[in-house]
Amino acid sequence: MEVNAVVLSHAHIDHSGLLPMLVKQGFSGPIYCSKATADLLEIMLLDSAHIQEADAAFYNKRQPKEEPRKPLYSLKDAERCLKLIRPAPSLTAFEVSPEIQCTLIENGHLLGSAAVVLDVLENSKSIRIGFTGDIGRPDPGMLKPPIPLPEVDYLICESTYGDRLHEEEHFGPFELRDLIHQVCLKQKGKLLIPAFSIGRTQELIFALDYLHNFESLPNIPIFVDSPLATKGTEIFKNHLSAFNERFQRYLSFDASPFSFPNLNFTENVEESKAINSIQGGAVVISASGMMDAGRIRHHLYNHLSNSKNAVLVVGYSEPSTLGGHLSSGASSVRLFGEDIPVRAKIVRAGSFSGHADYEEMLDYLRLQNPKKLKSIFLVHGEEQVQKNWANRLKERGFSKVIVPDLQQEFDVL
Ligand SMILES: [Zn+2]
Incomplete structure (x- = not known):
């Protein structure tokens, strides 16, 4: 089979993540996608290549006697891939x-x-x-x-x-406000929100920005703990005109819809780890959405067994993933080789789904x-x-x- 050109529907990694591999295998044609997708790919493919390289290096260090594993693709492959992208109207x-x-x-x-x-x-x-x-x-x-x-x-x-129908009870900004009040103020617990770094995280930040402006968001720290989400939010800020009319009206009231006091973007692993030692309520938005990778697993490891905490599941999780197990009511889950009892409340919010x-x-x-x-x-x-x-x-x-x-x-x- 010969591939002359690629047309990409959107940037999510389950659609774009193997493009650098195609390039590694010799593809050198154009990759067409929208301008915003092109901007998102720039951070996502480099991030993905970095994870590929780091995973291979980690494995090879732990298993020095085995045949060394190679990453699916390298940063160089991702960079070559990015050069082939042609933004289209x-x-x-x-x-x-x-x-x-x-x-x-x-x-x-x-x-x-x-x-x-x-x-x-x-x-x-x-x-x-x-x-x-x-x-x-x-x-x-x-x-x-x-x-x-x-x-x-x-x-x-x-x-x-x-x-399936999205028949779960509607879960919008007001329900989010009530959940934060219950978990973070009354129970002094942490609300963990596993979310895709690109898309869902920015929707959540926007919902919290709205609550801050209009609905007295409690004075508690809110963390976005994903380097990719931090970079992604910057790209969203560069594309404000792409959003709907309601959003444009909001902009005339608040020109910075992705920032408010108490919102913290963690910058390194130390800041991420420091969240564990915070006493009292906090909200932590972290990746990955299906909970099968990323920093959210550390937060779940540290907080799932305490009933004062809660996990808000905002998107689709495949049944075989950790997110799938939690959504279907598992009483314990395996994390870092340990069985962790699930005592935190698991709340599902289908209305945040992107599908x-x-x-x-x-x-x-x-x-x-x-x-x-x-x-x-x-x-x-x-x-x-x-x-x-x-x-x-x-x-x-x-x-x-x-x-x-x-x-x-x-x-x-
Ligand atoms: Zn998608």
């Missing part, structure tokens, strides 16, 4: 190759995120292929709502919430004509969820829904 077709025109269409999932529409012309036959990327919710916090995907001939669709549920995804696909759409390929989801999502789409009249096998190929022209 939104809602304006651009040429990927003489036969292929591409349009990026904002889809409300993350700053810079977009669905991808390819208009392909070959042997005087033209077809339109759509890729949803990750679909945002209809009212996605600070972001503009997703623009429905125009009619296409073939569709590649995500499946994350293909068999549309199946009703919202069906609504996003409202311009698709079941009679004209030749096939829907389902990607980005667990197998059983994809099967259930396929059935729902079939119920709505989409007759050809395919859950492809790994490396399965299809002829579409």
